[in-house]
Amino acid sequence: MDAEFWLAKWKRNETGFHALHPHPALVTYFSGLCAVRGGCVFVPLCGKSLDIHWLLKNNYRVIGVELSHLAVEQLFAELGIHPVISHLPAGVVVFEGVNIRVFVADIFALTPDMLGPVDIVYDRAALVALPAPMAARYARHLTQLTKCADQFLVCVEYDQERLSGPPFAVMAQDVERYYAQDYTIASIDRSPVANGIKGKEPGYEHIWFLHSVEKKV
Numbered sequence: 001m002d003a004e005f006w007l008a009k010w011k012r013n014e015t016g017f018h019a020l021h022p023h024p025a026l027v028t029y030f031s032g033l034c035a036v037r038g039g040c041v042f043v044p045l046c047g048k049s050l051d052i053h054w055l056l057k058n059n060y061r062v063i064g065v066e067l068s069h070l071a072v073e074q075l076f077a078e079l080g081i082h083p084v085i086s087h088l089p090a091g092v093v094v095f096e097g098v099n100i101r102v103f104v105a106d107i108f109a110l111t112p113d114m115l116g117p118v119d120i121v122y123d124r125a126a127l128v129a130l131p132a133p134m135a136a137r138y139a140r141h142l143t144q145l146t147k148c149a150d151q152f153l154v155c156v157e158y159d160q161e162r163l164s165g166p167p168f169a170v171m172a173q174d175v176e177r178y179y180a181q182d183y184t185i186a187s188i189d190r191s192p193v194a195n196g197i198k199g200k201e202p203g204y205e206h207i208w209f210l211h212s213v214e215k216k217v
């Protein structure tokens with residue numbers, strides 16, 4: 001899954017992953033788990049997710065990163081925010097508005113200095129968007145980038161032998177392998193995906209909360 005794959009998806013408007021409502025688990029659980037009221041939420045691989053609308057409406061500050069310029073333009077248009085746009089080295093573009101900053105960039109190009117402090121990560125359809133070797137690299141990078149900020153993580157579980165991703169299956173043992181070194185891992189909810197994964201395969205959506213063991217990264 002290289003950059004071209006995702007840029008082409010946005011260009012062709014093939015955005016079946018874009019949910020038409022905020023994620024129910026975000027609405028139900030997030031505020032109870034986020035230790036900082038009105039804190040700064042990092043949304044990796046953010047697309048133009050309506051979860052961002054929900055976070056802003058609920059008085060969180062949001063920092064996102066997204067490869068597609070088109071997606072970020074649409075995000076700000078749909079939020080009704082006129083962005084201030086600036087340019088950083090290495091071709092990174094930044095869209096900013098009140099309480100929101102989105103980097104148009106490959107997440108692997110971001111550094112902790114560029115990102116600044118965040119209180120929590122909201123990962124929906126980010127880890128699961130990446131094939132296993134890249135997912136492992138992403139998990140390490142995300143942990144370092146956010147200095148081990150707590151994470152609210154939405155995964156999908158299904159038989160990967162029977163269907164190809166994205167979304168890729170991220171099973172409980174994968175979450176353990178990626179994150180147990182730096183986090184205590186709590187299962188928050190696990191429920192069957194209505195109509196199955198891509199309408200084909202039975203699967204589950206599993207919500208995790210990763211609490212930083214200590215800020216050691």
Ligand SMILES: C[S@@+](CC[C@H](N)C(=O)[O-])C[C@H]1O[C@@H](n2cnc3c(N)ncnc32)[C@H](O)[C@@H]1O
Pocket residue numbers: 006007017018019044045046047048049050065066067068071105106107108124125126129166
């Ligand atoms: C499956 S979509 C999920 C989008 C969003 N999280 C949502 O819930 O609607 C994955 C998104 O990640 C973006 N993306 C993929 N690889 C990326 C990378 N390396 N850095 C930044 N964004 C990336 C894609 O352009 C796409 O918008």
